[in-house]
Amino acid sequence: MLGPHLRETVGGGANTIEPPVPTVHSIADYQRAYADGQRLRGLRSACGFVTATWGLVCPRCGAADLAEVELSGRGRVVALSVQHVPSDEFVNEAPYAYVVVELDEGGRISGWIAGVADEAAVPIGTRVRWSPSYKPGVQFERDPDPAPGGSPP
Amino acid sequence: MRETWVVGAASNRFGKMADSGREGAAKVALQAIESAGLSPRDIGMTFVSNAFGIAERQAHLGPLVNTALGIPEIPSATIESACSSSSAALHEAYVHVAGGFLDAALVVGVEKLSHLDTMTATSYFAIGADYPFEARNGATFPGLYATIASAYRQKYGTPPEELGAVAVKNHANGARNPHAHFQKEISMETYLRSPVIASPLRLYDCCPFSDGAAAIVVAARERISAPAAEPLVIRASVRTGSIADMHDRPGLTGLPATRRAAELAFRAAHLSPKDIQFLEVHDCFTIAEIAALEDLGFYAPGTAGRATVEGETARDGRLPVNPSGGLKAKGHPVSATGASQVVEIFEQFNGVAGGRQVPHAEVALAHNVGATGGSCSVHIFGRR
Numbered sequence: 001m002l003g004p005h006l007r008e009t010v011g012g013g014a015n016t017i018e019p020p021v022p023t024v025h026s027i028a029d030y031q032r033a034y035a036d037g038q039r040l041r042g043l044r045s046a047c048g049f050v051t052a053t054w055g056l057v058c059p060r061c062g063a064a065d066l067a068e069v070e071l072s073g074r075g076r077v078v079a080l081s082v083q084h085v086p087s088d089e090f091v092n093e094a095p096y097a098y099v100v101v102e103l104d105e106g107g108r109i110s111g112w113i114a115g116v117a118d119e120a121a122v123p124i125g126t127r128v129r130w131s132p133s134y135k136p137g138v139q140f141e142r143d144p145d146p147a148p149g150g151s152p153p
Numbered sequence: 154m155r156e157t158w159v160v161g162a163a164s165n166r167f168g169k170m171a172d173s174g175r176e177g178a179a180k181v182a183l184q185a186i187e188s189a190g191l192s193p194r195d196i197g198m199t200f201v202s203n204a205f206g207i208a209e210r211q212a213h214l215g216p217l218v219n220t221a222l223g224i225p226e227i228p229s230a231t232i233e234s235a236c237s238s239s240s241a242a243l244h245e246a247y248v249h250v251a252g253g254f255l256d257a258a259l260v261v262g263v264e265k266l267s268h269l270d271t272m273t274a275t276s277y278f279a280i281g282a283d284y285p286f287e288a289r290n291g292a293t294f295p296g297l298y299a300t301i302a303s304a305y306r307q308k309y310g311t312p313p314e315e316l317g318a319v320a321v322k323n324h325a326n327g328a329r330n331p332h333a334h335f336q337k338e339i340s341m342e343t344y345l346r347s348p349v350i351a352s353p354l355r356l357y358d359c360c361p362f363s364d365g366a367a368a369i370v371v372a373a374r375e376r377i378s379a380p381a382a383e384p385l386v387i388r389a390s391v392r393t394g395s396i397a398d399m400h401d402r403p404g405l406t407g408l409p410a411t412r413r414a415a416e417l418a419f420r421a422a423h424l425s426p427k428d429i430q431f432l433e434v435h436d437c438f439t440i441a442e443i444a445a446l447e448d449l450g451f452y453a454p455g456t457a458g459r460a461t462v463e464g465e466t467a468r469d470g471r472l473p474v475n476p477s478g479g480l481k482a483k484g485h486p487v488s489a490t491g492a493s494q495v496v497e498i499f500e501q502f503n504g505v506a507g508g509r510q511v512p513h514a515e516v517a518l519a520h521n522v523g524a525t526g527g528s529c530s531v532h533i534f535g536r537r
Contacts, residue, residue, distance in 0.1 A: 027285050051401050053286045059396045079307075079405050081299030082352040083291065087276040090291060098296040098351070100304075100400045108400040112291025119352045124307050137290035 027054045037132030040071040042107055050107030052138075073130025074143060075103040082119050083112075089136050097122050099140060111138035154251040158384035159534070160377055161189025161370035162499035164492075167484035168334040169267045170364035174209050177366035178263035179221035185368035186222075186259065190381025193222040196370070197255035199229040200246050202238035202262040202488035205277055209265055218261060233488075235281040236437060237523035238262055239367065240491025240530035246371040247390040256376040262493075263366040264486035274362045281487075281524040283398045295351035295359055295438065297399055297525045302353050302440040304405035308455070311443075313353065315458025317344040319439035320357045320481060322467050327478025329468075329508035332493070334363045334484030358439040363484030367493035374537070383503045385495070385534040388422035388516075397527040408526030411448035418518070418531040419450070426450045429533070430513040431473040431501065433494035435522040436481050445520055446474065449531070473511045476501065491521040491530060498534055 030052075033039055043066040044050050045058035052071060057064050079100040086094040090112075097116035102108050111130075116122055122142070131141040163184035170177050178201065186193055201215045211217075215229025234241035239262025246258035266274050279288035282297055292300075305311055321341055327333035339357060347356035377384070395410040396402050402409060419425055426449065434449070436442035446457040451472065460466060466474035477483045477497035480490060500506045501514040521530045 031285060031289075053283070053398050053401055059401065079300035079303040080352075081296045081303055081354070082349065083293055083296050084348070084352075085271065085275060085293065085295070085350050087279045087288065087293055088272055089276075089289065090293075091272065093291075096291065098291040098293070098300070100300055100405065110287050110290035110292055110398070110400050119303075124303070 030054060034132065034138055035134070040073045040130055040138070042069050042071045042105070043067065044069045048106065050103070050105055052103070052107060052109040069105060071103055071105050075101045075128060077122055077124055077126045077128055078102045078108065080119055080122055080124065082116055093135070099128070101128055101140060109138060111140045113140050155253060156374040157247055157251045157387045158372055158374055158377065158380070158537070159369050159387065159495060159499060160372045160380055160384045161185045161187070161191065161382065162368070162496040163188055164332045164367040164489070164496040165365060166332050167363045167365035167486055167489070167493070170265055170366070174203055174206065174263040174265040174366070175211065175214060175217050175221070177265070177364070178203070178214065178261045178368070179218050181366040181368040182218060182222060182259055182261045185370050188382055189370045189372070191257065191370065193224045195257050196224060196227060196259045197257055198227055198249065199259045199261065200232050200242035201229055202232050202242045203264065204233050204235055204238050204281070204488045205264055205266060208269060208277060214263070234528045235523040236435070236485070236487050237491055237521040237528050237530050238488040240494070240519065240521035240532065241392060241523070241528065243369065243371065243491060243495065243532065244390050244392050244530060247387055250371050250373050257370060257372040259368065259370055260492055261366065261368040262489040262491060264488045265364045266362050267364045286398055287400070293351060295354055298438040298440055299351040299354045300399065301405055301444060302438070305440060305444065306353060308406055311458050313345065314341065315443065315462055316358055316439040317341050318458070318461040319436065319442045320344050322461060323436060323475050323479040323481040326468055326476050326509050327482025330478050330483055332496070333478045333482055334361055335478070335482045354438055354440070360437045360480040360485040363486045365484060365486030365489045365493070367489040367496050369492050369495050369499070382499070384537060385499055385502055386537050387532065388424065388535045389418040389531065389533040391418040391421065391531045393417065393529050395526055399525050406454070407444045407448045408522065408529065410526045410529035411445055411520065411522065414529045414531040415449040418533050422533040424516065424533060428516050429472070429518045430516050431476060431511045432518040432520065433475055433477060433479070433497055434520040436475055436479040437485060437522070439481065441522070442474065442479065449518070449520060468509055468511060476506065476509045476511050491519070494519040494521060495532070502534070502536065
């Protein structure tokens with residue numbers, strides 16, 4: 001049986017009047033979403049696991065009906081490394097920070113922050129938000145707004 | 154299942170290899186076969202690993218190696234599992250021999266990357282991780298292991314000297330290994346002065362890009378009447394996996410695939426960590442050795458770095474770790490690494506490890522990780 005996020009593509013025919021629903025069916029869809037800056041999407045499993053990585057079945061609990069969730073792109077840094085020796089796609093960005101961000105909706109995502117030469121500039125726990133740009137991948141920036149609920153990070 | 158032995162092993166010197174991968178692989182393969190007192194015609198199948206063959210514009214290396222060895226008619230298969238490719242190949246050989254499908258098999262791993270510049274090699278290595286969801290989001294290979302170091306330091310307050318102690322120890326071992334890429338000792342001062350590559354990891358936290366080739370011959374005990382060298386009895390051959398993306402795993406301070414592999418391997422061998430006399434672990438970065446010693450069950454979480462500083466894992470310590478110099482100093486020709494760990498254990502068991510000979514070599518463990526732990530091998534070896 002298809003999961004709900006897959007059902008959307010097989011239900012509609014030529015006569016439907018509903019607009020197409022943006023879905024995360026392919027890795028290319030994720031890449032386009034990073035680039036157009038409209039939505040950051042992920043998948044939520046029955047066990048509560050949230051992932052921003054493409055998949056068909058939950059890697060934690062095996063549930064097949066992953067629900068699509070919209071991610072705010074806001075969260076906090078849980079691990080960080082300043083990259084001084086980049087790969088070819090980031091040749092003009094080094095030094096920059098590669099970060100693992102825990103999103104407010106749950107789940108973690110890899111991303112990067114431009115212009116970071118010293119890891120002390122982005123301590124673990126720093127609040128960040130998605131900052132879409134023409135550059136590759138999921139770019140983050142420091143989030144000046146308080147965390148949801150008003151509590152400090 | 155049949156008792157299965159490693160009966161022969163050989164490695165070339167890691168570093169910059171003048172040979173092509175194909176030549177290097179065939180040469181060490183023939184040496185390994187001869188060290189076993191066998192001839193190529195005794196081999197039933199070749200398991201070859203060459204993850205980055207594309208860097209030499211060559212795939213399908215098996216038939217080329219077999220043809221060079223004069224056994225073009227036997228089957229071959231390429232086994233790719235990133236940095237754990239040739240230990241995965243060993244596992245496949247083990248399964249075939251122990252299961253009775255082959256009497257003897259050749260495992261050979263080779264890599265040649267030294268003709269690439271650092272950025273190209275860094276870009277190649279990054280594709281061993283999740284390209285669209287890690288590498289394209291800014292991760293390099295050192296960057297991914299650096300996040301382990303970042304999370305580990307956040308949790309345990311690890312000072313840089315604990316990472317440095319791994320580098321200093323493994324360089325001291327590599328200085329005594331004629332196969333090693335780096336055969337020179339380094340001081341803690343040199344370590345601390347080295348430039349940051351991916352914070353908190355410095356140059357001397359990172360294994361080098363190396364060329365190299367290593368081969369081993371696996372055979373059924375019942376087919377070997379008089380071994381030419383002291384064989385390694387394969388007491389356990391375990392492969393595991395885990396969620397490919399590090400950020401999607403429950404924690405960042407270790408590798409779940411290593412924990413699972415150790416648990417299964419010790420159970421299969423009816424042994425526990427206290428039975429292991431020395432080990433070769435996957436130290437692609439210094440933090441990886443510290444995490445491995447904890448994940449494998451030799452040290453409690455947060456304590457392996459301190460034990461390294463205190464010399465417990467040195468060649469003459471309580472538990473020698475990476476007497477070969479490890480990936481850090483012996484070098485890391487990706488697909489040759491897993492096989493080369495077994496070459497080291499074979500030489501130690503045969504008492505020919507020279508200045509790096511460990512005092513007790515009857516039970517040993519080899520731990521090899523694919524990429525950031527999406528795959529993992531643990532092998533336990535004993536004496537007959």
